[in-house]
Amino acid sequence: EDKVVQSPLSLVVHEGDTVTLNCSYEVTNFRSLLWYKQEKKAPTFLFMLTSSGIEKKSGRLSSILDKKELFSILNITATQTGDSAIYLCAVGAGGTSYGKLTFGQGTILTVHP
């Protein structure tokens, strides 16, 4: 059974802090790892990673995948109150899991002014 575990489950920081969110996975036929941000309703896409060691970056957010150690991290620098959200990690696989994503529990990030 495919498994995705995120840590920490929740995190409280102050504006300006840097945070690192973790996602580890155990899947057969790994193909992709995706990060989403969910503020109130619909999760919005942040990154998709398929190759190990290549950093994806968008403004203050960045993410990297380690396929050997089976994990990814999402970094947010100079956090703002607008970064408060649930961050979801999901893994796409081939084989019998083809066509679906397996999500982790999510990390609830709260940024205080």
Add this chain to the structure above:
Amino acid sequence: DGGITQSPKYLFRKEGQNVTLSCEQNLNHDAMYWYRQDPGQGLRLIYYSQIVNDFQKGDIAEGYSVSREKKESFPLTVTSAQKNPTAFYLCASSPVAGPTSRQYFGPGTRLTVT
């Protein structure tokens, strides 16, 4: 505007009643998905459809049913057999089914059953 719509936003039902949640997309996507979200549990896949007139069970299909008669529509019925139906339900779609095909999400329906 292209996107995914889910209706209603909030839904209240009595125990023992079936209820159908609507999901429509105008993105011309082949694949559609239904997820359930409970506090502290992330998203769990209920059903997915890779193409019209076809669908597969996800990880928690018991007590739910779906149909995919039109490409743009993927309604979910929560039956009275679902033991704990109160949850936030999210619909998603992707251009094609596959591990590198990004999923786009609707705004969700919060179902409360008492």
